[in-house]
Amino acid sequence: MISTLLTPQNGPGGDPAPRLAYGADYNPEQWPREVWEEDVRLMREAGVNLVSVGIFSWARIQPARDEWDFGWLDEVMDLLHAGGIGVDLATATASPPPWLTTAHPEILPVTASGETVWPGARQHWRPTSPVFRDHALRLVRKMAERYAGHPALVAWHISNELGCHNIYDYSDDAAGAFRDWLRARYTTLDSLNHAWGTAFWSQRYSDWQQILPPRLAASHPNPTQQLDFKRFSSDALKEYLCAERDVLREVTPDVPVTTNFMVMGGTKGMNYPDWAGEIDFVSNDHYVHPGPQDRDELSFSANLTSGIADGLPWFLMEHSTSAVNWQAVNVAKRPGDLARDSLLHVAHGADAVCFFQWRQSAAGAEKYHSAMVPHAGADSEVFRAVAALGDTLRELAPVAGSEREPAKVGIVYDWDSWWASEQDSHPTSLLDYRQEALDWYSALLSLGVRADIVTTRTDLDRYDLLVAPVLHVVPAPLAKELARYVETGGHLVTTYFSGVVDENDHIWLGGHPGALRDLLGIRIDEFGPLLDGETVRLEGAGTDTGTGSLWTDRITVTDPSTEVLASYRTGTYAGMPAVTRRPAGRGSAAYVSTRLGAAGLAGLLPELLAGAGVESELPPSARGRVEQAVRHHGDTRYVFLVNRTDEPVPLPGVTGELLTGGTGTEDGLVLEPRGVAVLRQSAH
Missing domain, CATH: 2.60.40.1180 (Golgi alpha-mannosidase II)
Structure with a gap:
């Protein structure tokens, strides 16, 4: 899909063969008219063939309720087309203009403590506001009707980074929509009361109108209410995404539609695997977080984006040429990092490499954020690196349209488990779901072993070894599927705090790890979380030089075929199992009961990989x-x-x-x- 966007009708001199797209967010409204032609000239020099336009242009396009100004955008579209540059045109709905929030302050989000989120930044709108939706969809229709036949238009870009700042809204609009969502999920109050365990703390509901979002409460809000509100909030934004998409498909049925996900860092409010099927191709934004695992995290995020896209090519809509502006310390990239970061995304399936933004802003909140054309101008190391990358991407044109070749190892990443495992009133508040998954990935990278980051929607049979770290939420069908995977020859590895609850966040009774207890051949009566800074030593299966932190378990082996690969050498459970593996059918199921970190896992993994017959494809x-x-x-x-x-x-x-x-x-x-x-x- 992406590799065929740039065809001859999109500009003179266009190449009919698939090629990698290259470009940036382009914000010409920030600059005087005389800069625009220079921009197009430099874009051609750099090899740019695709830009995103109009992302934050609502106030410019619609200066007042019944006033429209498309003249400047018409000119920009024409200039880009004349330069052979395609346009991924944004619907401009990301941030409402001041006239709209002044006339309708009821579209502004509300925090859990009842505070209004005021204008002055961006994304100050409620996903469930009918007033906002009416105005936004009116703009979307105007945009679609005006540019439906424009030869520069190659794709639609819905809103921008949906949910980045407004994923959780606790307003009355949200409360009403939440109740509607709950009715659809549970049908009856009896079903909801059972799912939410409302017999606890006298929370039983007798009328739907009594139900609210988990606003500021005297103590820990109901955990299933919290989990369902996370699910609802993701669904509410998905519903809004679909509303814009439906208008675009009605008016321009032949123009593909996307929106930019944020698969990076701690962005977890949006269930992207659930959203992916609603758009024509997956797009993602990613920014490096400096630290010891910075490039591992980049690779992990790009890999996960490929998993969300089910291995199909995807669009890197934003990353940075150098420093960003929003971290505590914004470190510039070293020579070579711009190209390596970009190509690592391509390696994991990106058919488009784009940056925020084309020309570095002279004013505004992101003026210190790097761009393809920096403050220093085209006579700069950054721009020379940008042009060199353009040459490299032209050389890689044959790669365009190719899919991910499955690895032999898959790492399962599950949004429900991410959400539920980090909620309050748990055995520890120090658990970091994403970090645990990243540690397994880093350990495999250190051993030279390819791995795919996948979701529970993926065909698990593709993988000889499947790692499911902190798979906390395991509904009965998933437990059955994992057992089938093992019985038919797959090798499963899971960790502490896995298999503990069902989809309603109810404990699987009978001992932990609950839904996976019989498959693993172990039983845990009580968790043993560790204090911050407390560690334990292990022995066996390459763990002798490593330490465990965060968590331990008092494991009882319940199946005589279950082998103990490593034991605790120190701590409360010294001498007891720490890592186990049970053969089942043609496969096996292993359990790791403590956080070993990337280095410790690198010591343990050779044993687990050997059991699955997996080796590195690289020279030693x-x-x-x-x-x-x-x-x-x-x-x-x-x-x-x-x-x-x-x-x-x-x-x-x-x-x-x-x-x-x-x-x-x-x-x-x-x-x-x-x-x-x-x-x-x-x-x-």
Whole structure:
């Protein structure tokens, strides 16, 4: 889908062959008219062929309720088309203009404590506000009708980063919509009362009107109410996304529709696997968070985006050329990072590489955020790196349209478990679901083993080894599916606080890990969370040099076939099992009862990988120093080799047609520091 957006009708000189898209958010309304033609000239110099326009333009397009100004946007669209640049046109609904919030303050979000979220920044609107929706959809229709036949239009960009600042709204609009959502989910109050366990703390409801969002309360709000409000809030934004999409499809049925997800860091309010089927192709924004796992996290997020897209190509709509403006300390990227970061996204399925933004702002909240054209102008190291990346992406045109080649290892990422496992009144408030998943991924990277980040919607049979860290919420059908996966030859690994509750956040009784207890052949009567800073030592299965933190379990082996791979050497449960594995059918199910961190998991994983028959595809000297990702199209493989280090890395025995990067040698290839090479190989 993405690779075919840029075809001859989208501009003179267009290439009919699929190619990777390259560009940025373009905000010409921030600049005087005389800058626009210079922008298009520089875009062509940099190899830009696609830009997103109009994202925050509502106040400019509609200065008043019944006043419209499309003249400037018409001119921009025409200039871009004349320059051979396609437009991913935003619906401009991301932030309502001052005239609308002044006339209708009832569209403003409300916090859990009852405070109004006022204008002055962005995204100050309620997802469930009928007033906001009426005005926004009117704008969407006007945009669609005006640009339906414009030759520059290649895709629609709905709103922008939906839910970034307004995912949770506790207003009366939200309360009414929440009650409607609950009626649809539970049908009767008796069913809701059972699901929410309202016999506890005298919370039983006798009328739907009594139900509210989990606003500020005297103590811990009902946990299932909290979980359902998270589900509802994601669904409310999805419903809004679909409302805009339906208008666009009605007016421009042949123009694909997308919106930019935020698969990165701690952004967890939106259930993106559930949203993915509502748009024509998945798009994502990602920004690096400096730290010891910064590039591992980038790879993890790009990999998860590919999983959400079910392995199909996706659109990197935003990332940064260098520093951002919103972190505590905004670190500039080093030479080579701009290209490596971009190509790592391509390695994991991106068919479009775009930045925020084209020209660095001179004013406003993001004026210190880097761009393709920095404050210093085109005569700058950043712009030269931008133009060089454009050349590289042209060399990689054959990759466009290829899909992810499944790895042998899958890491399950589950939104319900993410939401529920981190709620209040739990055994520990220190649990970090995403960090645990990232640690497993980092450990596999350090061993040179490819892994896919997948969701519970994925065909699990693709994977020889399936890691499901903190799979806290396990409905009965999922428990049955995991048992089937193991019985038919799959090897499952799960961790502490997994299998504990069902979809209603009710405990699976009979001992932990509840729904997975029989599959794992163990029983846990009581959790043993550790105090912050407290650690335990382990022994066995490569864990001797590692330490456990956050959590321990008092494990009783209940199946004689369950083997103890590692035990606690210190702590309350010294001498008791810490890591177990039970053979079942043609597969096995293993349990890791403490947080080992990336380094500790790297010691344990060889035992688990060997049991599943999984090995690294990289030469031994490159393992941990190089990341490998593979895309394929038919019988052709595109192998991405990413240098994780600041030193050259030789890759003996690695062969294929070199599309870009690296230096060929008699027996293989050498990667330059922080470099990326792409090889084309036959699948046979």
